[in-house]
Amino acid sequence: MTGPNEHLYEGKEQTLVKHSVLRTYIERFAHIVGMRWDTITYVDCFSGPWNAHSDQLDDSSFSIALKELCKAKTNLATIRTVSLRCFFLEQDSTAYTKLKQFADDSSDAEIMTRNAKLEDSVDDIIKFVSAGGPSSFPFILLDPFGWRVIPMDLIKPLLCFQPGEVLITFMTGHISRFVEAEADGIRKSFDRLFGHSDYLGQIADLEGLDREDKIVSCYAETIRSNGRFEHVCTAIVLYPQKDRTCFHLIYATRHLKGVVEFKKAEKKAMEVMEKSRAEAQQRERKNTTGQFELFPSEQMHDPEHYTLLRKRHLDVSHADFLTLLRSQHSTPYDEIWTMVMTHPLVWDSDVKQWIECYRKEGILEIEGLSERGRVPKLGENHLLIWDACKDTSVREGRS
């Protein structure tokens, strides 16, 4: 593996992917938010350290985030002063001792730590965030092991900070395994996770990836509505040695720029994921057979599952793209772009490619471009005009 500290993630490559998203996103978030807000308030509700291999805790979410926040603060210092405030929560006393030591050794931010459960700490978090004042922008990370500890009624106040953004680990693998279990305690814990029981009806007739995608989209929708977010994106994180989903990262924001940066972070993390999966799988083959392979892991890797997932989400988002364009004569580019970006594994370049393709075929026009502009841009009020009369080929052909 290459990149900062990737050697620390052997055997826990899914965490590498999560940390890649966190690192890349927080780096951009801190620079962008820091240009406008005086204070960034970062809250890690399940801090750990957990299963960290680094003595300095470099492979812990709080350390990664703090490093990026501090870098941004330093970079922005010639332009403006940004204050950093962090709240790190951890229930396990052994882990907490290390967390506290880490916080005590850090001097670039005001850090409050708590050795407590989230269930008993929401009021403390609200107080801490509120104390940041009106020019503070909070970011909340919820990264639990399972689903029981983040019932919707508990976390709702944390979703409602305005301004504010959240990143949540949704343990898809475990959740899809147990979500329809009949046992009363389990049923109740899922109802509390979603904040309702409608998900059961929505997944009743589904199987495999259709079912998994529906579970995730139900949860993403619950996060959106409870936090009154404008946009929710999901990123898939696969097990290193199995072609199965380990968890999803659910990101919620009220700002278009957040989506732009999250999608960049997701794209980069997917490259990290496939590379680290290739290495993990080669390592496992070596351990099983005792034989070294002649070719590097990336050449030996079969990316079939990843390719299948990407095609699946491209197909669904392309269908949504066409449905929206066909439903009205003119569609704001921002609206269609954000709708497509709610799907994992679909990139800005995909939307641009579809638009270019339909434009060349004469079915779609872009209104509002500058004289020399050819490509629509976000935030520029560009409109996509669909010519229903020329739509026949699309209807008969690819759609």
Ligand SMILES: C[S@@+](CC[C@H](N)C(=O)[O-])C[C@H]1O[C@@H](n2cnc3c(N)ncnc32)[C@H](O)[C@@H]1O
């Ligand atoms: C998945 S680990 C967090 C990993 C960390 N965010 C990272 O990426 O480096 C979850 C952590 O949450 C802690 N935890 C579990 N239940 C908790 C609860 N109810 N409240 C607070 N912390 C909890 C566990 O002890 C564990 O350290």
